[in-house]
Amino acid sequence: MAPGANHPPKDRMSNRRSFLRTSLGVAVLGGALPTAFMRAAYAQTLPALGRTIDPTNVLVVVQMGGGNDGLNTVVPWSDDNYHRVRPVIGIAENTVLKLNDRIGLNPALASLNELYAQGRVAIVQGVGYERPNRSHFEATQIWETASPERPVGTGWLGRTLDREYPLGTKPPTLFPAVALGDTLPAALVAGHVDVAAIGAINGYAYNTVKDVKRQAGVLYDGAKAGGSPYLELISETARQAYHGGDVLRAKIANYSSSVTYPTDAFSNQLKLAAQLIGSDVGTRIIFVSIGSFDTHTQQRAQQDRLLKYMGDGLLAFYRDLAAHGNDRRVLTMTFSEFGRRVAQNASNGTDHGTAMPLFVVGGGVKGGIYGDHPSLTDLDAGDLKFHTDFRSVYATMLESWLGRTSGDILGGTFATLPIV
Helix, strand or coil, rough: CCCCCCCCCHHHHHHHHHHHHHHHHCCCEECEECCCCCCCHHHEEEEEEECCCCCCCCEEEEEEECCCHHHHEEEEECCCHHHHCCCCCCHHHHHHHEEECCCCHHHHHHHHHHHHCCCCCCEEEECCCCCCCCCCCHHHHHHHHCCCCCCCCCCHHHHHHHHHHHEEEEEECCCCCEEEEECCCCCHHHCCCCCCEEHHHCCCCCCCCHHHHHHHHHHHHCCCCCCCHHHHHHHHHHHHHHHHHHHHHHHHHHCCCCCCCCCCCCHHHHHHHHHHHHHHCCCCCCEEEECCCCCCCCHHHHHHHHHHHHHHHHHHHHHHHHHHCCCEEEEEECCCCCCCCCCCCCCCCCCCCCEEEEEEEEECCEEEECCCCCCCCCCCEEEECCEEEHHHHHHHHHHCCCCCCHHHCCCCCHHHCHHH
16 A cells, blocks of 8 residues: 555544544553553455465564664774764774774674674665655654655554454454553554553553543543443453453563563563563564664763663573574564764764664574665765665565565565565
8 A cells, every 4th residue: 555545534434543543642551541552443454465474473673763873883984084074973993893894883882793793683774765854753753654755644564464464353462563662653553453552561451440441431531431432442442451461461471581681771671572572472563662862962972872772682682582492583673763964063963864774683684784884975965875765674574574565565666685
């Protein structure tokens, strides 16, 4: 389906969909309102897609929120222009974790470098799209909906779920996909498949059945039964959350790990992801996030700290997965809404830019470097020129890892990469 085709006619069904997103989109499991299943009433039924890929494969998507600076992540250490335009914030050559005679990793990514040395990391350079947007909100929406040309109401992962489970088909699990955090990202907004946002397992669900009914009424602003066509749907959503909490806790109760994770929030998300994957919950898509990478001032300290969290967390995650025999069926892909400008600014930071590198991590990855590092002299008004459309990375995840045809999900045909 092409971007934009997800907009239903402005009729009663469309209004219902809009109401549900507005009413339920702010609710979270484990957050202030302890339930968050997104449900919409409209979707176009499409034929089921054939499977040629291991049906137990899992995709983990890592959002590096805020706009990560790619030049200080994958460092062009041998390029004199890099050191010239970044005299303060540039990574010194003698500290770079060199991958070849041109580029290397930020030293804060020592743990990711360990995975790279094992052949478990693919680095895709120069990723972006035509006419890039530099607004945090709008650029995030573009990446999460895979629609640079026009706004759409569902995310690329949400549309994947809709194709996997056509309207009227119930997923075999309550958790075909989950977001580990307090809000549901646009990437996972689907037309008719329920997706949970889990802030914390212990806070997932209501305390009592009475509380389920009370909170359902609160979500509908105190409406009484029979007074609205939406109340029963909201009540059912609440009941699913209540039941889902019990299911999750029962599933992961016996999961154990000898791996010690770092104690930062990102690593805690990955620890929970490993529990879900190793406990036969049936989840195939997991969304986690880390940030903020919006480093306008004094960039080095903030970015280096976050990159270390990310690298250390991913190393612990894959050690945990490997200990349970799951590392080869879990692929992790990173993204950020944009990169940063080439030159440092007056505050020893960087401003909003364009193209960036992405990481794809996992036991099933064909490790290495994909694409050339963007030129630091052939620029677009001070910004890097991209050479790999981000939807090619998505198409690779969909077709080569999840076994989906990607054209109708991404709104066009994009070349896949030989990453997996």
